[in-house]
Amino acid sequence: MQKIIKKLxxxxxxxxGCVIAFxxxxxxxxxGNLNYNWRWDKIPNYIFKYHTGRExxxxxxxxxxxxxxxxxxxxxxxxxxxxxxxxxxxxxxxNLIVRMLARTYLEFLRNIPPLVVIFIFYxxxxxQLIQAMNIESWSYKVAKLENNQIWEFFCGDxxxxxxxxxxxxxxALFESAFVGEIVRAGIQSIDRGQREAxxxxxxxxxxxxxxxxxxxxMRKIMPPMANQFITLIKDSSxxxxxxxxxxxxxxxxxxxxxxxxxxxxxxxxxxxxxICFGLSLLFGKLERDKR
Amino acid sequence: MxxxxxxxxxxxxxxxxxxxxxxxxxxxxxxxxxxxxVIETIKKRGVIKIGLDLFVPWSMRDTNGDLVGFEPxxxxxxxxxxxxxxxxxxxxxxxxxxALVAGKFDVIISGMTVTPQRNLTVNFxxxxxxxxxxxxxxxxxxxxxxxxxxxxxxxxFTCRRGATPCVFIQNKxxxxxxxxxxxxxxxxxxxxxxNAHATMASEPGPSQDARRNPxxxxxxxxxxxxxxxxxxxxxxxxxxxxxxxxxxxxxHNHTGxxxxxxxxxxxxxxxxxxxx
Numbered sequence: 001m002q003k004i005i006k007k008l009x010x011x012x013x014x015x016x017g018c019v020i021a022f023x024x025x026x027x028x029x030x031x032g033n034l035n036y037n038w039r040w041d042k043i044p045n046y047i048f049k050y051h052t053g054r055e056x057x058x059x060x061x062x063x064x065x066x067x068x069x070x071x072x073x074x075x076x077x078x079x080x081x082x083x084x085x086x087x088x089x090x091x092x093x094x095n096l097i098v099r100m101l102a103r104t105y106l107e108f109l110r111n112i113p114p115l116v117v118i119f120i121f122y123x124x125x126x127x128q129l130i131q132a133m134n135i136e137s138w139s140y141k142v143a144k145l146e147n148n149q150i151w152e153f154f155c156g157d158x159x160x161x162x163x164x165x166x167x168x169x170x171x172a173l174f175e176s177a178f179v180g181e182i183v184r185a186g187i188q189s190i191d192r193g194q195r196e197a198x199x200x201x202x203x204x205x206x207x208x209x210x211x212x213x214x215x216x217x218m219r220k221i222m223p224p225m226a227n228q229f230i231t232l233i234k235d236s237s238x239x240x241x242x243x244x245x246x247x248x249x250x251x252x253x254x255x256x257x258x259x260x261x262x263x264x265x266x267x268x269x270x271x272x273x274x275i276c277f278g279l280s281l282l283f284g285k286l287e288r289d290k291r
Numbered sequence: 292m293x294x295x296x297x298x299x300x301x302x303x304x305x306x307x308x309x310x311x312x313x314x315x316x317x318x319x320x321x322x323x324x325x326x327x328x329v330i331e332t333i334k335k336r337g338v339i340k341i342g343l344d345l346f347v348p349w350s351m352r353d354t355n356g357d358l359v360g361f362e363p364x365x366x367x368x369x370x371x372x373x374x375x376x377x378x379x380x381x382x383x384x385x386x387x388x389x390a391l392v393a394g395k396f397d398v399i400i401s402g403m404t405v406t407p408q409r410n411l412t413v414n415f416x417x418x419x420x421x422x423x424x425x426x427x428x429x430x431x432x433x434x435x436x437x438x439x440x441x442x443x444x445x446x447x448f449t450c451r452r453g454a455t456p457c458v459f460i461q462n463k464x465x466x467x468x469x470x471x472x473x474x475x476x477x478x479x480x481x482x483x484x485x486n487a488h489a490t491m492a493s494e495p496g497p498s499q500d501a502r503r504n505p506x507x508x509x510x511x512x513x514x515x516x517x518x519x520x521x522x523x524x525x526x527x528x529x530x531x532x533x534x535x536x537x538x539x540x541x542x543h544n545h546t547g548x549x550x551x552x553x554x555x556x557x558x559x560x561x562x563x564x565x566x567x
């Protein structure tokens with residue numbers, strides 16, 4: 001602490017003072033204009049609570065939402081990684097049509113607001129897929145099984161499974177465009193000579209990708225990919241629009257029921273921050289260890 | 292060479308698009324052709340799926356995170372009478388009708404007011420509840436105003452997007468400015484903060500908010516507007532479902548169950564400590 005204070009210049013203190021004064025001003029202004037009855041004491045109950053009916057501790061709405069958010073984010077990022085790699089490779093393909101299709105998909109996603117993309121994917125793609133594959137009746141069957149703990153652990157309430165699937169699909173399709181761009185940049189960063197060398201020793205196109213280009217590219221794209229994963233967690237709040245019961249949706253429910261607008265949203269913001277910031281510290285450390 | 296390649300690519304893309312489109316329309320006609328009543332589907336599945344959104348006290352989360360309120364009671368009773376299990380599917384209000392049409396659930400029981408516009412897209416049962424809209428106003432900003440005074444450029448209203456009050460305010464107070472929010476908490480908060488003069492919602496919401504903030508808010512007029520009645524909403528072209536739900540509502544109007552339950556949630560305050 002002493003060391004830090006000694007390091008600071010008097011100008012630093014001035015800047016710090018200004019920042020504190022600014023927040024103090026905002027806070028006093030707010031308490032003057034904001035007619036609000038803060039009820040922070042109620043919030044912990046909505047995270048973790050002793051159920052008065054079932055007589056046991058259980059995860060209440062906010063924590064339930066957080067768990068769904070984590071689940072959706074993990075599955076969606078795996079799917080986005082797979083699709084993204086395919087897309088990235090397709091973007092560097094020798095075949096013009098493949099390249100054009102990949103480019104069309106990418107430009108379509110990059111130039112339309114996420115909200116619209118989510119609706120398009122939801123109604124025209126995820127829904128059709130769920131109907132075609134009969135996922136709904138299947139998940140109801142699983143929900144009725146006695147031994148479905150494994151399913152419940154990975155997918156939550158099986159009755160909600162179709163909405164989980166559509167959430168994952170929609171989010172993964174949306175993020176895959178950006179993952180694809182990262183992969184493409186990684187592939188193109190590999191020196192041309194490497195690829196030519198691979199071809200000259202008789203490797204096929206696939207072998208060249210598999211053994212020469214992708215292993216080197218993967219190392220380069222890890223940091224931006226980790227970053228994209230964190231973005232995906234934040235973006236997952238968008239799928240509350242299609243009524244997937246994740247953290248943002250659950251918060252809205254809580255606000256509707258109790259009118260605790262600010263407490264609920266600030267708590268939710270804190271959840272997102274803790275997860276995303278925690279992950280970015282973790283990825284940073286992993287990256288440094290690797291070097 | 293290049294041009295032919297591009298042409299082939301274009302044809303290929305067009306073919307792909309037409310295939311995916313034809314499948315979409317095919318799914319639509321298949322649904323129409325298999326015009327099996329949703330009642331049969333519910334019996335076969337053993338579960339009735341009810342779409343709802345949270346409005347106090349129609350339906351809300353209690354402190355245990357469970358759904359309570361008038362609608363969950365109605366839904367559970369309906370399911371018990373049908374001999375099936377009940378499943379509630381919370382859905383955003385703005386997208387609840389498209390979700391019903393897309394088949395996400397069998398029926399909407401969520402205090403949905405019967406309006407001619409909505410009726411173009413879905414069918415409604417007979418009303419099972421009647422709740423009028425009232426005005427919730429910021430006391431200091433609207434002191435001594437008559438109902439006519441609210442129809443002026445200086446007045447700002449708030450409402451919940453997609454809900455009946457929005458349409459009502461636009462018709463009744465066309466000159467006033469209207470701000471729309473995604474849920475009731477935010478629209479009430481704007482009135483509390485003095486950024487809007489008044490909001491409208493169905494009773495007892497406004498009275499409750501006025502009781503909670505007696506210095507700032509009040510319900511200036513006893514009159515309740517637009518008591519059109521709320522009905523179950525279901526997909527069109529399903530006369531069996533319409534008949535079944537209508538008979539169910541008629542029956543429980545006779546037994547008095549609907550009235551008692553309605554009074555418990557809308558007139559009394561006995562449930563209040565369950566929720567907050």
